[in-house]
Amino acid sequence: MKTARSMVLVSADPESIRRGSEKIYSTFQEELSQLGLQDEISLSWLSDSGRHNALPMVVIYPEAVIYGPITPEDVPYIVEEHLNKGRIASSLVAPIHELSGRIAWLSSRKGTLPAEKRIVLERAGIINPEDVQDYILHNGYKALGKVLITMNPLDVLNEVDASGLKGRGGAGFPTGQKWRFVSKATSNKKYVICNADESEPGTFKDRLVLEGDPHSIIEAMAIAGYAVGADEGYIYIRGEYALAQERMRLAISQAQELGLLGDNIFNSGFNFNIHVHSGAGAYICGEETALIESIEGKRGEPRSRPPYPTTNGLWKKPTLVNNVETLANIPAIIRKGASWYRSIGTPKSPGTKVYTILGNVNATGLIEVQMGITLREVITIYAHGMKGNSTFKLAQTGGSSGSIIPASLQDTPMDFESFNKAGVALGSGALLICNEDTCIVDLCKVLVNFFKNESCGKCNPCRIGNDRAYQILSNIAEGVGTMQDMKDLESIEMYLYQMSNCGLGQTAGTPIKDTLSHFRAEVEAHIKLKICPTGVCRMSGHKVN
């Protein structure tokens, strides 16, 4: 590949395309070739930056200057000033408060924000995701080479074990241990599945990896296959992620062409192939056994466990299921070693965590930081504070099954152990930050509505419990709730937890439990005084059946 003096990236997420970034791209092409700069300056697309207020945007390296929002008319000026004369076109530079996620990380390198720590999203947004060469130039497939040439499967298992990596799909299960289970299962056929169903409300971290760095997942799956003795993999991507599916398919065909997938990879005798499988709109298919049922062409209803997928998974064969973010850590761990990985994060939760920041804050988006940062730090540093100087009331972590965290817990370090101790769940890394205008009854109702709609309907506690809880909360929100309703909610929460078949039902009661333990007075105001303190609920006095 040629090396270019500068690199120009034009944002290519759907919103930018809608606002005309294709025209911006073609104007760059014209302008550059007019000035004869097309060989000196490379032009490519920038995958989703996780930041959307300054779109369409243009990033120019090596200075890492971010321009946005840009119109096609601005392009000649940028080319003339920045690329021809070497001066930053400061009037078009994106305002810093509009930036976060990947793009803010770039700014932080220039010293305007505390730096994030990027492992999972190291390349996303920097490389051209549709060009395998670019991935290879950025250390790509080095780890796979190292594994196949210098390590035996047991070495790989030991390395992953020693890294202390824990699953990022929600449960935090030690990854090395899971790999060992699958490795120990005896069978002539095993599978590796990458769980990219990502349907937890508020979560889109996996999408950015799939769209921005698809080869890292291929590399990680092949390493996992080698370690556990599997020769076939599936990536189950939710149906709504059309671009991610497209990029992944392209990446797989590129890897096959270069012999990085297929038979006898690197002459090692190791074979590995990967299929992309589309979901069709069902949150429950993120649960690993439901996901397996869905690949087999059935309704996505979770199986009873045990037996676990590690021994009886896809087509009843031993199957390793890992989340996208978990897998994205693997190549770096292999390349740089377990002790390097352990030096990041906390002793019991090493590594980084990707968070999506949402809600009533100044800057929403995505960050990757060391495990153990606190909520207060996230809000003040990365989210640039609460919107309009409002007051922080609560945060909801980990999508709908996560906990509701009251302001009093905002200094708890966010790692698996500290959160467990405080009785809250880290979940998938979504942080929905709400101010004092948020009504707890209304929020809880929305969260329960999600479970009501997404329950697969197979087991009664979950199907009926969520429906009934929604009805009760609706009545409280209409001002016709009774004190008995609160008791009923408590017992529904308990039954959901104790009697549901799978993780969906078992955690569906968490928002109810947290609401009643941290915000009981606010709920009682709806019932006893018939007022909604935030003025959100309608309190119409009509009963909902």
Added chain:
Amino acid sequence: MIVLDADISVKVHKAVQDAIQKYGASDDELIPILIHINHDLGYLPSQALEELSVIFKKPKSKIFSVASFYGMLSTTPVGRHVIRFCESAPCHVVGGRVVFQALIDVLKINPGETSKDGKWTLLTTSCLGICAVGPAFIVDDDIYGNVAPAQVQTILARYE
């Protein structure tokens, strides 16, 4: 133009054959096949499920039970354009409720309904994975984020 039943039947048959051609008739391709047909025809007509039941050697009820499980598949006809509005919490707390009300006001239909002229179907959905730009909805395959109630009319006017 009056479309004869025979025409529809030919169209359905072709959609099924195209999908089988593309994916092959193995169990792990059933859902991709259903997605393909649903995309071609807007929904999964009874005849398509019938044909798949013969091809896959499974009872039609089994195929139906799969088709009816997934949110992106529909076993009943829908309008020319389908709106899926995100009703999950992150979109809700940043103003989703008022945008949804604006949609209902402009379309004059309730969630789950299709307009009388057959143009619009309004559905709610769980998180679409574009929460940083909530409130969000999709029209057919187009994504709209950061929507304010006043924009609803303009967005919908883009569709024939």
